[in-house]
Amino acid sequence: MDTAPENQASMRTSGLKPPSKVQLPPSPSRSNGLSEMSEAATNSRGAMGPPTGTLKHKATGLPEPPAKRKTLQERAGEPLNPKPAAPPSSRPVNHAVKSTTMNGVRNVFSNSTSRMPSSNASRHTSSSSFSGSVGYGSRAPSANGYRPQSAYGHSRIKSHHQGSRPATSMAQHDEDQNSDRKVFDTERRMEVMEREFATLKQKMEGDTSQTTSLNEKIKVLQTRVNELEAIRTQLMSINDVLKSDLKDAKSYMSTANMELETIRRNHTFEVDDLRRKHRNDMDDIQDQYRKESDRTRRENEEAAEKVRKDFETQIDKLLKMHTEELGEMEKRLKADVEEERSRRAREVQEIRTECTLKLQNAGLEADTKEREAQNVRGELINVKAELDRERTLKAGIQEQLTQASTHNLTLEAANKSMKAKIDFLESDSQAQSQAFNDLHRRMQEAIEAAELANEKLRQEETLRRKLHNQVQELKGNIRVMCRVRPTVADTDTEPTSIAFPDADTDSKEVAVQGPEKQSALGNVTTATYSYSFDRVFGPTSQNAEVFEEISQLVQSALDGYNVCIFCYGQTGSGKTYTMSASDGMIPRAVQQIYAEATRLEEKGWRYRMEGSFVEVYNETYNDLLGRSEDLDKKKLEVRHDTLKKQTTLENAVTVELDGPDRVDEILKTAAKNRSVAATKANQRSSRSHSVFILKLVGENSITGERSEGTLNLVDLAGSERLEHSKAEGARLKETQNINKSLSCLGDVINALGSAKEGSHIPYRNSKLTYLLQYSLGGNSKTLMFVMVSPLQAHLQETITSLKFATKVHNTHIGTAKKQTKTKD
């Protein structure tokens, strides 16, 4: 399609009309490029005969010109007649001669001659006569009839002369001469004509080649026209196709629009439906989400609680580790410092000895040298005297004098050297003392570094105390732990079913199978009671394991807090075993306190530990460390210093615990006194509350700090119910007092948990709570062990004890404490 303008341009250049309008017949003549030929020319050409041959003169039957005469060819090289020939363009030419050799030339030539006016035939000039003979059908009439008609019109020349001149002899001669001349002129003319013919031929050839190239161009153009025609046809067909496509598309569009409209309507309905469904779904999801979030919140709370407990356990462990590490570090540091100190002292001593020795040696050497110098000086004096003598006596002894002088010089040099040696020794002594000073300085630096480390340790100790207390407060200022003793005696035949559901993980739960109950229908059922505490110890637990849990509280007592550890439970549940056995809480607590106090000595702490052991029996105080005969007789008084918040026991024996073994004596004395007081019907240990009171007063001479803490280890009387014990008389009174004091203890704890600051706490309601007034509540820390007997016979008491312990466990004292629920 891009070629179209080019084609058009070529068409314009050629001046041809579009092919559709040319409508040439498919004849060969058209391809010759002769479309411009007129009808007349075509006709005249068709009237012409076939080509007659060449232009050369052929032999005829007519007389030939004399042989002496040169031929035209021979004379071609000769100069022409001075008479100028007429220009070819202005003269008529017999083109018919040439028409025998070339069609194209002939056509043109014939065309030009056919238009010649017929009046030329009457001209008298040679040229006119010649031209009169040219052309078909214009032949002049022949008079004699014997001269052959040549193609060149000789007969016409003859007739011309015949018609104008008379026939005489002279005239005959002249006529012959004239005839020759005419022949010659004719030949000359022929030459001219041939030249013109050659020129014409050349021109014709040029025209022919032009015509050929034009024909080729026309062919090319024709081809292009054909191509364009084909393209046009193609485009027309494409146009038709496109038109039909457009029509299809329009109909498709209208159909699609209709479908679209239907879809849009359907879509609107669907959207409405979906919106309704979505709203319903959203309501459902919101409900679900609400439920889920409630559940998640509950789970999170439980998980947080669990994490808190884990955290507490970990903190306990970390603190313990930290304490142990600190102890180790202190020990190591102390040992290092001590070792360094003794090493330095040894070094200093050695250096001192060495220096003294060296100084002594140097002094001795200096004395020797001095003596030598003095000897030398004496000698010099002698020599000088001798020299003087000699001088005065004889000049001849000049040589001796010279020698003496030389000797003198030598001695002086020796003297100088001795002096230098003495100086050197003195300077060496200075270096020694410099080294000594250096060592002394370094030792001072080491001591300062040790003091700095000690100071740091002291600061850390203060920080540890603070952190320790924070941890204890986080754990709650009142904690409850449960311990189930194993079956030990032969009488322990009927154990009850006690389970420890989380023994492998937390060890905080205990589940007791209750007594059998018979319903009205006679069905027997047993319920399981679950309790949870801060820690539950099973029958296999050892005292060491139990002490691990309370060691932190013992540490608190050493840090200046009041701590109260109770053992609560029925008779025979293991209270005394836990508290006062040889590896029980009391001996272990004293051991730990002593070890810790010793360790803290390095940090400047000095502790004074006083122990007293009293019992509350029938609401009176008895001194378990006093004489056994004074039991129930000697009156003990409890005094409270409300300002200092301290309790003192008047008339009670107080033992200074200057070593860990002292506690054994105390425990033995207490046990002996109790056994003396016991009767067959009255196991004293079961019927009284024993309180081991350990006062801990610490002072730090370096920091000026002071701490006063009290550790109360309480073995409560058996908690049997009155109706169960079936006691009478004195036993009844005991039991009533026990129950009263235990009930008061519960009241105090309850009041501490629920009361606001400054409100009344019923400490005075029992001797026990009065004694422990400053060790219960406030900033003090309380731990209650609920002891459980594994026997079926004690089941009811066990459940009662566990309920009481749960109540205590749910009490908040001081910091916030978790509420636990009892499942029963």
Ligand SMILES: Nc1ncnc2c1ncn2[C@@H]1O[C@H](COP(=O)(O)OP(=O)(O)OP(=O)(O)O)[C@@H](O)[C@H]1O
């Ligand atoms: N954890 C234990 N492991 C081994 N034996 C135990 C344990 N606990 C208690 N016993 C033993 O059980 C018996 C009763 O214990 P214990 O005397 O300590 O009870 P109690 O509660 O102090 O009684 P009471 O109120 O009469 O003083 C003792 O023989 C004791 O040795």
